[in-house]
Amino acid sequence: FTNPVWTVLFDYEASCKDELTLRKGDLVEVLSQDSEISGDEGWWAGKVNNKVGIFPSNYGSFKPSGYAKLPAEEVDFRELSLEEVIGVGGFGKVYRGTWRGELVAVKAARQDPDEDISVTAQNVKQEAHLFAMLTHQNIIALKGVCLQEPNLCLIMEYASGGPLSRALAGRRIPPHVLVNWAVQIARGMVYLHNEAIVPVIHRDLKSNNSK
Structure with a gap:
């Protein structure tokens, strides 16, 4: 431009x-x-x-x-290898998978039976566009997007440590470690709310979706 x-x-x-x-x-x-x-x-x-x-x-x-130009890479669904389901959210199911030899998280879009799939595809494309504009060490990164109907999905960075809720369960975590984790989460939220190209209000911050 x-x-x-x-x-x-x-x-x-x-x-x-x-x-x-x-x-x-x-x-x-x-x-x-x-x-x-x-x-x-x-x-x-x-x-x-x-x-x-x-x-x-x-x-x-x-x-x-x-x-100006931060496009999400379009991925051929045949390049993805999906394994077990590791989460379920408002967007749809999240699978552990492999793409080009790399471990990834694949967020498969939920298809509303009352909604035309082209509308779902547009929503996924928009979500990918927004994710592609986010660049921060405390925010999970977008790797690519698949827009091949009916396999509409986002390919995300895989958080090998798992959700924070699992790390906290049944363990005594030293206070300085907890503070460090809290600071990392806060930095991610500050970036989303105030520093991202398009400000994003999270509205669903909880331990099982913090990595």
């Missing part, structure tokens, strides 16, 4: 053909901030996915252009 790049903070549905439809996490190349070009104060001209149009400026946040 040669123009400033802004990150979309909220979804926005275009109400006419001149407007851009925005999705949280999208990257908008800002072509003009001149209201004489956009036609109204608070509206800018921009480009998303090769479509040019106008959009409300308060739906975006400026980020350095070095963050």
Whole structure:
């Protein structure tokens, strides 16, 4: 990108053909901030996915252009080897697996029977896009995404130590170790809430999903 790049903070549905439809996490190349070009104060001209149009400026946040392209690698499902289920969450089941010789966690998306699978695929793609923008030593990293229906899944870094709840169960942990773990979790939360390209509110912090 040669123009400033802004990150979309909220979804926005275009109400006419001149407007851009925005999705949280999208990257908008800002072509003009001149209201004489956009036609109204608070509206800018921009480009998303090769479509040019106008959009409300308060739906975006400026980020350095070095963050502009952070695509998630698309993975062929045949490259994945799934083993046992190691967790279940709101997204779906999590499997221990192998990808290109590396141990990974594979989050398989749950398919709602009342929802078209293309909608689920779009949600998985959006989730992958957001994960791809997160880079922090205390946040599990995204390795790739599989969008081959019906095998929609995220390929994540594998936390070999397991969940914090298991480490705490039936053991006496020295206080200094507990403080160290707490600080690591807090640093991860500060990054998500305040420092990530698109701020993320976790809302489900607990010992069985802290690694």
